[in-house]
Amino acid sequence: MAARDYGQYCGVTRALELVGERWGLLIVRDLLVGPRRYGELAAGLPRIPSNILATRLKELQAAGVIHRLPRSRVIIYELTPYGRELEPVVLALGAWGFKAMGDPRDEQIVTADSMTMALRTAFRSTVAAELPATAYGAQFGPAELLIRVDGPTLDVTRGDGPVDLAFAAGPQIRRVISGELAPERAIEIGVVEVLRGPGALLDRFASTFHLAA
Amino acid sequence: MAARDYGQYCGVTRALELVGERWGLLIVRDLLVGPRRYGELAAGLPRIPSNILATRLKELQAAGVIHRLPRSRVIIYELTPYGRELEPVVLALGAWGFKAMGDPRDEQIVTADSMTMALRTAFRSTVAAELPATAYGAQFGPAELLIRVDGPTLDVTRGDGPVDLAFAAGPQIRRVISGELAPERAIEIGVVEVLRGPGALLDRFASTFHLAA
DNA sequence: CCGCATCCCATGTGATACTG
DNA sequence: CAGTATCACATGGGATGCGG
Numbered sequence A, B: 001m002a003a004r005d006y007g008q009y010c011g012v013t014r015a016l017e018l019v020g021e022r023w024g025l026l027i028v029r030d031l032l033v034g035p036r037r038y039g040e041l042a043a044g045l046p047r048i049p050s051n052i053l054a055t056r057l058k059e060l061q062a063a064g065v066i067h068r069l070p071r072s073r074v075i076i077y078e079l080t081p082y083g084r085e086l087e088p089v090v091l092a093l094g095a096w097g098f099k100a101m102g103d104p105r106d107e108q109i110v111t112a113d114s115m116t117m118a119l120r121t122a123f124r125s126t127v128a129a130e131l132p133a134t135a136y137g138a139q140f141g142p143a144e145l146l147i148r149v150d151g152p153t154l155d156v157t158r159g160d161g162p163v164d165l166a167f168a169a170g171p172q173i174r175r176v177i178s179g180e181l182a183p184e185r186a187i188e189i190g191v192v193e194v195l196r197g198p199g200a201l202l203d204r205f206a207s208t209f210h211l212a213a
Numbered sequence C: 001c002c003g004c005a006t007c008c009c010a011t012g013t014g015a016t017a018c019t020g
Numbered sequence D: 001c002a003g004t005a006t007c008a009c010a011t012g013g014g015a016t017g018c019g020g
Helices: A011-019 A024-033 A038-044 A050-062 A087-098 A112-122 A125-129 A173-177 A183-188 A201-208 B011-019 B024-033 B038-044 B050-062 B087-098 B112-122 B125-129 B173-177 B183-188 B201-208
Strands: A066-068 A077-079 A134-140 A143-150 A153-157 A165-169 A192-196 B066-068 B077-079 B134-140 B143-150 B153-157 B165-169 B192-196
Touching: A011 A024, A011 B024, A011 B087, A011 B112, A024 A038, A024 A050, A024 A066, A024 A077, A024 A087, A024 A112, A024 B011, A038 A050, A038 A112, A050 A066, A087 A112, A087 B011, A087 B087, A112 A143, A112 A153, A112 B011, A125 A153, A125 A201, A134 A192, A134 A201, A165 A201, A173 A183, A173 A201, A183 A192, A183 A201, B011 B024, B024 B038, B024 B050, B024 B066, B024 B077, B024 B087, B024 B112, B038 B050, B038 B112, B050 B066, B087 B112, B112 B143, B112 B153, B125 B153, B125 B201, B134 B192, B134 B201, B165 B201, B173 B183, B173 B201, B183 B192, B183 B201
Parallel strands: A134 A165, B134 B165
Antiparallel strands: A066 A077, A134 A143, A143 A153, A165 A192, B066 B077, B134 B143, B143 B153, B165 B192
16 A cells, blocks of 8 residues: 655655655544544544545555444444544644644534544643633534643533533634634624623633744 | 535644645654755655645745745745744654654664654653763664754754764664663674764663653 | 757546435 | 445556756
């Protein structure tokens, strides 16, 4: 499968041969959130043709990056331990690309998995450790997430649960994360709509999740 | 140029749209070592077709990742400040791919720039800070490098200069970096040939440059 | 020479349809 | 649901050419 190799003996080229093909790292990104079925992956990557998804899944298995969950009735894909070690790569890419995100175009969507990884990218563990444990219920367009911060650890799931602050946010939430837009102002102009709980907690959210732009 | 976009509003997809095309990150890798001319880039990427190199250079300029060095008689490409911020991405990819590097195939070559970035990836700043300043002259196949370690800083150039230890190493040097092969043993079996200076300094080299496998 | 541009062909990609 | 089959098209690869 590595017929498309780069002809160099180098770690970067090796990595790109394994996961550098189109869509490859996006599949990894979604699997970093958790094991997924074929259909879930397809749903999280709306523009991927089914044949490409099938091909990539096979290549990533051959590369030892993912494997099918054994002794499971249905087919579930999961990262191998080696595949999980791609997290720093995906986070670094996400942080870099964050700075080049303009405003969203109409066709651009937000998925739960991509948003989860974005939150992981922006999470400031050391800052969070100094703050009280907090649970947020956030709706980013169609993606509804339960965000639990407890000391230096972050847990993002799709489940429901008790939250201290529930809010719905438009894509401009990006500017809150980057510090360009103050939380109160974001609420004022409707970028963030508080659904439940004290809006002041959005300050804590902004301290916890931050990425320079 | 971003006609091939992923249809998602996400940092990772944005990054991949800007530098994720084939050869893109390898051009960035080489430019992280220093500004380069078209011909130098082509020489460091032996299999890249000239039309692709030209296309990528234009795309990377449009993306704000590289630019032509201004007021220079000849054309020289250089990373922009934003492009330089890709260093963590390239290093993370290199570290990950390092673990999947088997033994080199015949057609695979080693270039000076890729080796330089590999050394930066493996460099352990905190370990080096505790060791005396050392200069190594290393020949990795066709790539001849002057490696200067001074406290926590690393400087790798192609120039010549006084060195404490000069050696030539085959591709198996990888196993020294990974800790699988002890430095003395590497000298014994000819993986490393000491050209000048005390071979015992190779121990220090192995302590300074290390990547788990 | 150096820095590309052009041509041609092989392969990869994408949309749609279809199957176990 | 989890893929395969098919086909049109875009892109990559390799050789060659060409102007400054």
